[in-house]
Amino acid sequence: xxxxxxxxLRTRLIxxxxxxxxxxxxxxxxxxxxxxxxxxxQRAAKQSEDDLRMIELGxxxxxxxxxYTSNYIQFNTKMNQLLKSHALINPDSPNxxxxxxxxxxxxxxxxxxxxxxxxxxxxxxxxxxxLYYTNYSQIDxxxxxxxxxxxxxxxxxxxxxxxxxxxxxxxxxxxESDTYPYLITIGRRIQRANSSNSxxxxxxxxxxxxxxFNQFQxxxxxxxxxxxxxxxxxxxxxTEEVGTTLRYGVTNSDYQIVNYEKEKHLMxxxxxxYSNWRLVSLVPYKDTIGSINMVTRTTILIQGGFxxxxxxxxxxxxxxxxxxxxxxxxxxxxxxQGDLSARIYVSGSNDVAQLGHSFNHMLDTIExxxxxxxIQEEAKRDAELEMLQAQINPHFLFNVLNxxxxxxxxxxxxxxxxxxxxxxxxLRMTINRNNAFIPLEEExxxxxxxxxxxxxxxxxDVELDIDVSDSASNFQVPRFFLQPxxxxxxxxxxxxxxxxxxxxxxxxxxxxxxxxxxxxxxGMDKLTLEGLRKKIFQPKGLDTVKxxxxxxxxxxxxxxxxxxxxxxxxFQLSIDSMEGEGTTVTFQIPVNxxxx
Numbered sequence: 001x002x003x004x005x006x007x008x009l010r011t012r013l014i015x016x017x018x019x020x021x022x023x024x025x026x027x028x029x030x031x032x033x034x035x036x037x038x039x040x041x042q043r044a045a046k047q048s049e050d051d052l053r054m055i056e057l058g059x060x061x062x063x064x065x066x067x068y069t070s071n072y073i074q075f076n077t078k079m080n081q082l083l084k085s086h087a088l089i090n091p092d093s094p095n096x097x098x099x100x101x102x103x104x105x106x107x108x109x110x111x112x113x114x115x116x117x118x119x120x121x122x123x124x125x126x127x128x129x130x131l132y133y134t135n136y137s138q139i140d141x142x143x144x145x146x147x148x149x150x151x152x153x154x155x156x157x158x159x160x161x162x163x164x165x166x167x168x169x170x171x172x173x174x175x176e177s178d179t180y181p182y183l184i185t186i187g188r189r190i191q192r193a194n195s196s197n198s199x200x201x202x203x204x205x206x207x208x209x210x211x212x213f214n215q216f217q218x219x220x221x222x223x224x225x226x227x228x229x230x231x232x233x234x235x236x237x238x239t240e241e242v243g244t245t246l247r248y249g250v251t252n253s254d255y256q257i258v259n260y261e262k263e264k265h266l267m268x269x270x271x272x273x274y275s276n277w278r279l280v281s282l283v284p285y286k287d288t289i290g291s292i293n294m295v296t297r298t299t300i301l302i303q304g305g306f307x308x309x310x311x312x313x314x315x316x317x318x319x320x321x322x323x324x325x326x327x328x329x330x331x332x333x334x335x336x337q338g339d340l341s342a343r344i345y346v347s348g349s350n351d352v353a354q355l356g357h358s359f360n361h362m363l364d365t366i367e368x369x370x371x372x373x374x375i376q377e378e379a380k381r382d383a384e385l386e387m388l389q390a391q392i393n394p395h396f397l398f399n400v401l402n403x404x405x406x407x408x409x410x411x412x413x414x415x416x417x418x419x420x421x422x423x424x425x426x427l428r429m430t431i432n433r434n435n436a437f438i439p440l441e442e443e444x445x446x447x448x449x450x451x452x453x454x455x456x457x458x459x460x461d462v463e464l465d466i467d468v469s470d471s472a473s474n475f476q477v478p479r480f481f482l483q484p485x486x487x488x489x490x491x492x493x494x495x496x497x498x499x500x501x502x503x504x505x506x507x508x509x510x511x512x513x514x515x516x517x518x519x520x521x522x523g524m525d526k527l528t529l530e531g532l533r534k535k536i537f538q539p540k541g542l543d544t545v546k547x548x549x550x551x552x553x554x555x556x557x558x559x560x561x562x563x564x565x566x567x568x569x570x571f572q573l574s575i576d577s578m579e580g581e582g583t584t585v586t587f588q589i590p591v592n593x594x595x596x
Contacts, residue, residue, distance in 0.1 A: 013318050021311050025304055045255035045268050048281045051216045052270035055224065058212040060273045065118040066202050067274065070163070070188050072114055073125070073200055082107050083125065083133075083190070083198065091129055100131070107133050122173065122183065122203040125190070141172040146201060155187050155199055163188050165275040168206055168226075168234035168242055182206035182242050184234055206242065209235040223265075223282040226272070234277065250278045257285065324356050331359070340367050377565060382436060403457060419456055422449035440505060440513075441473040443482050450483055451501070454490050462490055465502040472505040475513050477589065478566060482517075484559050485585050489519040507591070512570075515587040524577040533575055536560055563589070 073079055086103040089096060107125075115121065115135070124143045125133040132143045146152055154164055166185040171177050183203040190198040213224040217237065226235035231246035248258050248267055256267045264285035269278050324346045334342035340363060346356035426449045444466055451464050482503075489501055504516040524532065536557050563571050572588035 013322065014315050017314055017318060018311065021307055021314075025307050028300070041255065041257075041266065044266055044283065048222070048255070048266065048268040048283055049270060051222075052224075052268060052279045052281055055212055055216060056270055056272055056279055058215075059209060059226070059279070062119060062204060062208060063272075063274045066121065066186055066204060067163070069111075069114065069118065069121060069123065070186070070200055070202055073111075073123075074160070074188065074190055076110075079107075079110055082110060086125075086127065086131060086133060089129075089131060091131065104133060108135065111135065119208060120205065124199075124201040124203075126199040126201070128197055136173060137175075140174045140176075143201075145172075146199075151187070152199075155189050156197065158189050160189060163274070165277070167228055167232070167277075171205075172203075180205045180207050181239060182235075184209070206235050210237060210239075213237050221284050221287055223260075225280040225282075227278050227280055229276045229278065246280065250280050258282070324353065328356060328359060335363070340370065381562065381565065419452065422452045426450060426453065436479055437476040438479050439473065440468060440475045440477050440515075443477055443479070444468060444503065444505075446480070447482055447486050447503070450486060451490070454487075458490075460490065461498045463498070463500045465500055467503065468505040469507060472507040472513055472515075475505075475507060475589075477513075478562060481559050481563065482515075484556050485517050488556055489517065489521060489583065489585075492521070510591060512591055513587070513589040515589065517585045517587075518582060520582040523579045523582050525579045529575065529577045536573075536575070563587075 073083070082103065086100070086107065089099045089103065093099065111123065115123075121135075123133075123135045124146065126143060126146060130144060134143050151164070151166055158164060164187040166187060168182050168184050171180055171183045173180070173183075182205075184206055185201060185203040188200045190200050209226055213235070214237065216222070216224065224237060225233050225241075225246065227233050227246060227250050229251055231248065231250045233241050233244050233246065236242055248256065250269045252269060258265055258267045260267075260282055265282040266285055268281050268283075270280075271277075272279055324344065327344045327346070331342045331344045343360050343363065344356045346353045426446065448464060448466075451462055454460060455462055486501060490499070500520050502516075502518045504518075505513065507513050537560065538557075560573055563573065567590050570590040572586075574586045574588075575583065576586075577583040
C-alpha cells in the first residue's frame with residue numbers, strides 16, 4: 001500500500017486502466033470458458049443422444065420383426081396346427097422323411113408370407129422328439145446342437161410369454177462365417193396342446209445393426225456400440241470389438257467424459273426396447289466440444305487482442321493527458337534542488353493548463369520576491385559595513401598614533417616610517433567604500449599591515465606565514481572577512497611567547513577556494529571549543545568574540561553571517577583547536593563566477 005502511494009499519478013492511472021480492462025476480460029474469459037464448456041458438452045451430448053434415438057428406432061424395427069415372427073409362430077392357429085402335425089410325426093415311421101418334407105413345405109409356405117416382408121432371419125423350431133424345422137440348410141448347422149449350449153436350459157424356466165435375449169455370439173452358419181461372423185439371437189418356449197415343450201430360436205445378422213451404425217457415422221470419428229447392461233459389446237463398427245466389454249458404466253443416463261484409447265471421449269448411453277440392452281456412442285472430445293470450444297476461445301482471444309490494442313491506445317492517451325502533471329513533478333523536483341528558474345511549459349486553457357500557468361506565475365512571484373530580498377539584504381549589508389567602517393575605534397587610533405610619536409621621539413629609526421605606512425594603508429582600505437569585494441591578495445595585504453600595527457602596539461612578536469597559490473590570489477572575496485579572524489587569533493592567543501599565524505590558500509578547480517588560518521597559540525579545550533562554535537554558528541545573537549578593542553568592530557560571528565548570506569549553504573566554516581597546540585580556522589568558499 002505504501003509503494004502504491006509513492007507512485008506517480010500517471011503510473012497509478014495506467015495501473016487502474018489495466019486492472020479495470022484486463023481483469024474483467026480475464027474473468028469473462030475464465031467464466032465463459034467453463035460455462036461454455038458445460039453448455040457445449042450438453043449440446044454435444046444431446047446431439048449424440050438424438051443419433052442414438054434414431055439408431056434405436058432402427059433396431060426397434062428389427063426387434064419388432066423378430067418379435068412379430070416369434071409371436072406369429074407362437075399364436076397363429078394355422079401355424080400351431082402345422083407345428084402340431086410336425087410334432088406328431090413318428091421318427092420310426094418308414095415314411096418319416098416324406099412326412100417331414102411335406103410338413104417342411106407347409107411350414108415354409110406359411111412362413112413365407114411373413115418372412116418375405118421382413119428382414120432376413122434364421123428361424124429354428126425344436127421338438128422334444130429331436131425333430132426340428134429350420135429355414136436354413138442343415139448342412140451348415142445341425143440345430144440339435146442348440147440343446148448342448150449352456151443357455152438352452154434357461155428356456156425351460158421361461159413362461160410362454162417370456163423371451164430370452166441371448167445377444168451376440170459367433171455365427172452357426174459356417175458358410176457365412178467370413179461374411180457375417182456374428183449373430184444376435186433370441187429364444188422362446190412354445191406352448192403345445194399336449195403339454196410337450198417346443199423351442200423357437202430366431203437369429204439376426206449382427207451386420208444388419210452395423211449397417212445402421214454406418215448410416216450415422218458420417219465424417220465424425222464417432223463409435224457406436226450395442227451392449228448389454230454389463231457393457232458386453234453385441235455390435236460394433238469394428239467387428240473385432242464384438243464380445244469384448246466396455247469398462248464404463250453404460251447404464252448411466254447422464255453423459256460421461258471417459259478416456260478411451262488414450263484419448264478423451266464423450267460417452268452417451270441410451271436404452272433399447274424389449275431388453276436391458278444399451279446403445280452407446282463414444283465421440284472424441286476434441287472433435288465435438290474441443291473444436292467448438294476452440295472457436296469460442298479464439299473469439300475471446302481475438303476480443304482480448306482488440307482490448308489490448310484499445311488498452312495501449314488508452315495508456316497513450318493517459319500519458320498524453322498527464323504530461324503536464326509529469327512536467328510539473330519534474331519542475332517541483334528541480335525547485336527542491338534549488339533551481340527556481342525551472343518552469344512548466346503547457347498550452348491550452350483546460351484545468352491542467354491553468355494549474356501550470358498558476359504554478360509558473362507563483363514561481364515568478366517567488367523569484368521576484370527573493371530578488372527583492374537579496375537587493376534589500378545587500379543594501380542592508382553595505383549600510384552596516386559602511387557604518388562599521390566609519391566607526392573606527394578612536395581609542396585604537398589614539399594609542400597607535402601616540403606610540404608612533406614616542407617611537408619617533410626616542411628612536412628616530414626607519415621602522416617608524418614603515419609603521420606609519422601600514423597605518424596609512426589600513427586607514428585607506430577602511431575608508432574606501434567603493435568595492436565590497438577585493439582580490440584575496442589585497443585582503444592578505446591588509447592583514448599584513450594589521451599584524452605589523454598589532455605587533456608594535458602590544459609588543460608582540462607575531463609572524464605571518466603566507467602561502468597563497470597564483471590561482472587563488474585573484475579570487476574575489478568580501479572586504480575585511482579575514483582581519484577579524486587574525487585579530488581574534490592575536491587577542492585570544494598566547495601573547496607571552498612568539499606566535500606564528502599561517503595562512504594557506506588554494507583554489508580547487510571549478511569547485512571552491514580553501515583557506516586555512518592556523519596559529520600556534522594556547523588553543524582551547526573541548527568544552528570551550530564547543531561553546532565557541534555554538535556562539536559563532538547561532539543564527540542570531542551577540543558575537544561573543546567581538547571586543548571593544550577590535551580594530552573595526554566586525555566580529556567572527558558577523559563574518560560567518562556575511563559569508564552565509566553571500567554564498568549560501570555551500571559556504572563552510574570550521575574551527576578546530578587543541579589545548580596547548582593552537583587553533584585552525586578553515587574557510588571553504590564556493591567558486592561563483594559572479595565574484596571572479
